[in-house]
Amino acid sequence: MKYTEDHEWLRVDGDVVVVGITAHASEQLGDVVFVELPEAGTAVSAGDEVCVIESVKAASDIRAPLDGEIVEVNGDLADNPGMVNEDPTGKAWFFKMKIADLSALDGMMDEAAYNEMIG
Amino acid sequence: MADLKRTVLYDLHIALGGKMVPFAGYEMPVQYPMGVLKEHLHTRSHAGLFDVSHMGQVILRPKSGAVADAALAFERLVPVDVAGLAEGRQRYGMFTDEAGGILDDLMFANRGDHLFVVVNAGCRDQDIAHMRAHLADACEVEEITDRALVALQGPAAEAALARLLPGAAAMSFMQVAILDWDGVEIWVSRSGYTGEDGYEISVPDAQARAFCEALLAMEEVAPIGLGARDSLRLEAGMCLYGHDIDTTTSPVEANLSWAIQKARRAGGARAGGFPGAGRILRELAEGPARRRVGLKPEGRAPMREGTQVFAAAEGGEPIGAITSGGFGPSIEGPMAMAYLPATLAEGATVYGDVRGKRLPATIVPMPFLPNRFKR
Numbered sequence: 344m345k346y347t348e349d350h351e352w353l354r355v356d357g358d359v360v361v362v363g364i365t366a367h368a369s370e371q372l373g374d375v376v377f378v379e380l381p382e383a384g385t386a387v388s389a390g391d392e393v394c395v396i397e398s399v400k401a402a403s404d405i406r407a408p409l410d411g412e413i414v415e416v417n418g419d420l421a422d423n424p425g426m427v428n429e430d431p432t433g434k435a436w437f438f439k440m441k442i443a444d445l446s447a448l449d450g451m452m453d454e455a456a457y458n459e460m461i462g
Numbered sequence: 463m464a465d466l467k468r469t470v471l472y473d474l475h476i477a478l479g480g481k482m483v484p485f486a487g488y489e490m491p492v493q494y495p496m497g498v499l500k501e502h503l504h505t506r507s508h509a510g511l512f513d514v515s516h517m518g519q520v521i522l523r524p525k526s527g528a529v530a531d532a533a534l535a536f537e538r539l540v541p542v543d544v545a546g547l548a549e550g551r552q553r554y555g556m557f558t559d560e561a562g563g564i565l566d567d568l569m570f571a572n573r574g575d576h577l578f579v580v581v582n583a584g585c586r587d588q589d590i591a592h593m594r595a596h597l598a599d600a601c602e603v604e605e606i607t608d609r610a611l612v613a614l615q616g617p618a619a620e621a622a623l624a625r626l627l628p629g630a631a632a633m634s635f636m637q638v639a640i641l642d643w644d645g646v647e648i649w650v651s652r653s654g655y656t657g658e659d660g661y662e663i664s665v666p667d668a669q670a671r672a673f674c675e676a677l678l679a680m681e682e683v684a685p686i687g688l689g690a691r692d693s694l695r696l697e698a699g700m701c702l703y704g705h706d707i708d709t710t711t712s713p714v715e716a717n718l719s720w721a722i723q724k725a726r727r728a729g730g731a732r733a734g735g736f737p738g739a740g741r742i743l744r745e746l747a748e749g750p751a752r753r754r755v756g757l758k759p760e761g762r763a764p765m766r767e768g769t770q771v772f773a774a775a776e777g778g779e780p781i782g783a784i785t786s787g788g789f790g791p792s793i794e795g796p797m798a799m800a801y802l803p804a805t806l807a808e809g810a811t812v813y814g815d816v817r818g819k820r821l822p823a824t825i826v827p828m829p830f831l832p833n834r835f836k837r
Contacts, residue, residue: 373689374499376789377762377796395817397764399498399689399789402817424762425499 344432345448346457347408352432353448356439359414360448363436364396364405364427367461372398375427380416381438387413394437396427405437409447415439469515470610470667474674478685486583488516491687498689502791505656505694509616510686511677518586519606519664522577522597532577534732535600536570539592541713541736543723547572552636552651554721556713557592562738562745563709564716565592567701569662571638571651577601578638578649580611580662582703609649610670615660615694617834618682623650623661626676630661635835643673655691657698657833696797697790699756699828705767706754706785706799712738714745715801717754717828722746750804752782756828757798757812759821764789764796765814771800772813775820781806784814790830797830798823 345353350368354361369375377397387393387407394405407413416438420426426435442448452460466489475482480491491513493501504510524532533544542555549572557565566585571578581589586605593603614623624631627641630650638651649664665673677683692702701707707716714722725731728743736742759765769784787798802812808827813820 373493374497374791376499376791377764379763395763397789399502399693399791400492402764402766421762428497 344454345451347451349406351408353408355445359439360442361436361439362408364431366431369428369431372396374399375424378420378424381413383413383415385413387411409442411440411442413438414441469513470670471513471515471674474671480687485688486516490516493687493689494685496684499791501686501690502693504684505616505686505690506792508682509614509618509622511674511683512613512686512691514613515610516583517611518581518589519609519611520579520590521604521606522579523602523604525600529572529575532601535597536577537732539596541722541726541742543725546725549574550638552638552653558736558738559709560737562712562741564707564711564713565709567703567707573638584704608667609664610667611664612674613654613660613662614677615654615656615658617659619660622677622680622683635837652836655700656694657829657831659834659836693788693791696786696788697792697831698833699830702786712742712745714742715750715753719746752801753804754799755802756826756830757800757823758826759796759814759823763816763821765798765816769814769816771802772820775813793830
């Protein structure tokens with residue numbers, strides 16, 4: 344698993360990258376009550392706001408971690424946003440991306456580096 | 463968090479795992495480990511204990527010794543029937559300004575030989591100065607600084623509090639009483655800010671933690687933070703000062719006309735005689751141009767405070783804005799309050815601009831969830 348400074352995790356699954364938010368991020372957000380997902384097939388650039396997460400406290404964004412194409416979204420999250428708190432690194436993945444060059448992940452934080460960042 | 467004050471219950475919040483945030487000049491718990499959603503639902507199904515010690519507690523003691531004189535003096539500042547309030551009863555009211563805006567909202571009680579007033583934390587100093595400036599001829603204005611204030615709310619509140627204060631069980635909604643807890647004088651009112659049955663309880667600082675711990679030791683009582691306090695009051699359709707009401711909104715616009723009794727209206731025994739009476743009485747007679755309404759957004763996306771509201775899905779200028787909005791855990795959906803033209807009826811569809819998209823919402827009556835006060 345790789346991590347971004349925006350508290351996203353990325354997991355390579357065959358030729359796609361699965362993206363979600365970390366347990367730390369879900370704790371900080373509080374109880375998630377609404378998730379807005381992108382359309383599958385959307386081309387995105389790194390840094391684009393692709394998802395909105397609303398918790399009982401506030402709204403926040405998920406940004407595309409890399410350039411690529413959204414190939415699948417987790418429709419279950421729209422019906423059951425509380426999964427983001429219950430299983431942030433498992434069932435509550437947000438979307439899958441196709442990346443031109445998977446080596447782009449090499450420069451990202453591993454788990455130890457991420458844990459160090461969040462202290 | 464420099465310069466922030468702490469309530470006498472601060473150490474208890476820390477011991478309970480409270481996540482502290484700045485609020486109205488105080489460090490207050492926004493949530494405990496249970497989390498906002500579960501705290502909200504626990505209050506609705508069992509009982510929640512809230513620290514509201516940051517709020518101002520004030521005694522208005524009549525110089526004449528007759529509470530009626532304090533009541534008549536207080537009526538100079540509020541558009542509410544104070545003189546007609548029986549001993550042992552409490553009422554909701556608001557300080558108005560000369561323009562008819564709301565300076566603060568408050569609760570006041572007739573406690574036999576004085577009035578007891580509870581005001582918002584953020585307005586406390588200004589409110590006390592306001593009362594001293596206008597009531598000095600008739601009343602001593604005494605700020606209570608040695609008592610905590612807590613609220614116990616929810617269907618199990620009565621059974622829980624009655625274990626400590628048996629006299630609490632027989633109290634009716636908006637009744638106040640002074641009860642005894644092992645020789646400690648506890649000031650109790652049957653009221654709250656959640657739409658549930660419950661109590662607001664003033665306890666001497668020295669006994670406040672022990673009193674709260676005695677309640678928290680009961681299985682049905684959990685500590686509740688500011689996050690759930692906000693979603694609870696919003697579901698109950700209640701205003702938050704500084705958001706849903708302020709000096710730019712009149713009580714009539716704010717849909718608080720119910721708090722202005724007949725005695726203070728045109729033709730009443732003591733009509734007018736409060737700041738802004740000209741505008742407020744006119745709005746009561748003619749209706750306001752805009753009013754505070756409930757909005758039920760379609761779908762699940764919350765419409766937050768500041769969201770601009772439009773009459774149509776495309777084009778046009780905003781017709782109003784959302785003053786409070788979020789997700790209602792008990793109604794399992796989003797809810798909001800907005801000021802909109804009074805010509806728009808309940809059932810009308812309007813559009814909130816959420817991240818550049820206009821999403822439909824329906825004007826609905828409030829409260830969003832039926833209240834369960836002990837009548």
